[in-house]
Amino acid sequence: MDPLDPSTPIGAAAAAAVEALTMERRRPFPRPTRRRIFAVANQKGGVGKTTTTVNLAAALAMHGVRVLVVDLDPQGNASTALGVEHRSGVPSIYEVLLGDRPLHEVVVQSGEADGLYCAPATIDLAGAEIELVSMVAREGRLRKAIASLSKDVEVDYVFIDCPPSLGLLTVNALVAAKELLIPIQCEYYALEGLGQLLRNVDLVQAHLNQELRLTTILLTMYDSRTRLADQVVAEVKEHFGDRVLGTTIPRNVRLAEAPSYGQSALTYDPVSRGSLSYLAAARELAERGVDAPNGTVR
Structure with a gap:
């Protein structure tokens, strides 16, 4: 007998789970009452900034929300993962920042x-x-560009993928953003270096952008087989409280493979653990709203 036969208890449970998952994937996300602009930043490299940016944006867009990703990393990895041409000479965010080109002229679907x-x-x-x-x-300069977006590109969310540094590109992202999203990997030294980032956020708040708030922490690269991962989760939640999303992103090979095919994980392998986790994180982000966390940096 086939254990997945719907007439068996296991088969019926499996069929119900698939149906529930399908309905969940189709259910639209709530749209914000005003545009939410996120800087996705962490000066440590390899923590999942671009993976987070691309997959949250894709998940939101697949559920009825209009999203713009601003690739502010010279490596152009977010552009690659979204299947967008970014060879030298292509109209890009560089011309917007340095040449006063309108942002809507470089935006592509x-x-x-x-x-x-x-x-x-x-x-x-x-x-x-x-x-x-x-x-x-x-x-x-980036804030001015986003504020002047043409009505041809009306979006509910803007995600700015920052480079792994605290230079002028990241400062431009922090000045342009209303919210800061920090991916933190569930590994040793996870919180190392965050102090400098938060000090920079304090300076930006004080002198350049009083609206900026740290609203979202996303834990990435979680490995349930290690005690260390659980310790990092507990430490981050103790330090940042309700700004930490309840969803954690597991280590998943599909997340790493997808960009090489010019895709997000959600189109590359929609039922992988990584895809489902980012889908859940995106829904949580949309449903909790801009005012859910207290937004302070300390």
Whole structure:
């Protein structure tokens, strides 16, 4: 007898689970009453900033929400994962920051989902840190660009994928954003270096962007087989409280494979553990709303 036969108890339970999952995946997410702008930042490399940016954006867009990803990392990994061309010479966020080109002129639609857009990064952005130094109002150029978005690109969410540094590109993201989302990997030294990031956030709040709030922490690369991962989860939740999403992102090979195919994990393998976790995190992000956490940096 086939154990998955719907007439058997196990088969019936499996069929019910599949039906529930299908309904969950189709249920639309609530749209915010005003545009939410996130800077996805952590100066440590390899913590899942780009993976988080791309998959949260894709999950939201697949559920009726309009999303713009601003790729602010010269490596252009978010552009790659969204299947967006970003070779040198392509209109990109570089021209927006350095050449006063309107943001809507460089935004392109991603094939990942209707309502998902990307402002790509090219290798030209690598020199932007130096070029911005001598420019007037250098810290607020991205904010100005996002504020002047054409009605042709009306979006509910903006996710700014930051480079792994605390230079002028990241400062531009913090000045442009209303909310800060920090991915933290469930590994040793997870909180190392965050103090400097939060001090920078304090400075930006005090002098450049009083609206910026740390609202969201997402735990990534969770490995349930290790005691260390549970210790990191407990420590982060103790330190950041209700700003930590209840969903944790597991270590999952599909998350690493998807960008090489120019896809998010949600289209590459929709039923993988990584995809389902980002889907749950995106729904939690949408449902908890902008005012759920207290938003203070301390």
